[in-house]
Amino acid sequence: MHIKTLKTICIISLLGLFNQQLFAQSKKELKAQLASTQDSLKVLQDSLSREATDFNIAMHQISYALAMNIAMNIKQQGFLDSLHVPSFQQAFLDVRHDQAKMDPMEAGALIKTFINEVNTKRTAALRADGEEFLAENKKKENVVTLESGLQYEVLTEGTGEKPATDDRVKVHYKGMLTDGTVFDSSYDRGEPIVLSVQGVIAGWTEALQLMPTGSKWKLFIPYDLAYGDRGAGSDIPPYATLIFDVELLEIVE
Secondary structure (H helix, E strand, C coil), X not given: CCHHHHHHHHHHHHHHHHHHHHHHHHHHHHHHHHHHHXXXXXXXXXXXXXXXXXXXXXXXXXXXXXXXXXXXXXXXXXXXXXXXXXXXXXXXXXXXXXXXXXXXXXXXXXXXXXXXXXXXHHHHHHHHHHHHHXXXXXXXXXXXXXXXXXXXXXXXXXXXXXXXXXXXXXXXXXXXXXXXXXXXXXXXXXXXXXXXXXXXXXXXXXXXXXXXXXXXXXXXXXXXXCCCCCCECCCECCCCCEEEXXXXXXXXX
């Protein structure tokens, strides 16, 4: 064979071998790239799946929180126990699908009327309970009932001066409803308070002027000498008869 021809054949063979090696290397790289891409896709897929799960969990929690907030507001109004739950749920579904069966103004009027009726019944019951409590309490041997309706029991008899209407006094006290629920207490706060004799509810003003300094009395105050038909905040309802342990520590100069 001619030497030139032999060289040509060798070169072609070497080129073929080189191309095979390149192809094999490219194929290997492609496989590696494909595997890497598949791994990345799996990571992304897992991440999206976790995000979807987290979102669903979050929406469950938010939905529960919203419902709980609504229920607590209704409970504060005093008619959660009488709520017809299926109708309540149906209203949510109807509003969601724009199929509400009532006009908003009509619904608002119904709610207002219902709340007024509930409050009227509740306050009437509270007023009756307070009057019944005071009627029974006045029968006790150590309880004094004044013309105003204020009742008191002397727990400790002091020997100091009695405050006048324009005095300021330092007192310790604990305030309770007739069921024993404590709504305020200077004892719990760990320090007495200074107040004006005429700057408190009428029952206190009357009692303080009768108390010698150093006394501790238990006061039973009818609603009209306390916070009347309005109540005070969420702790003292309208028409509530109140009970106070009052300790008159000193008249403040």
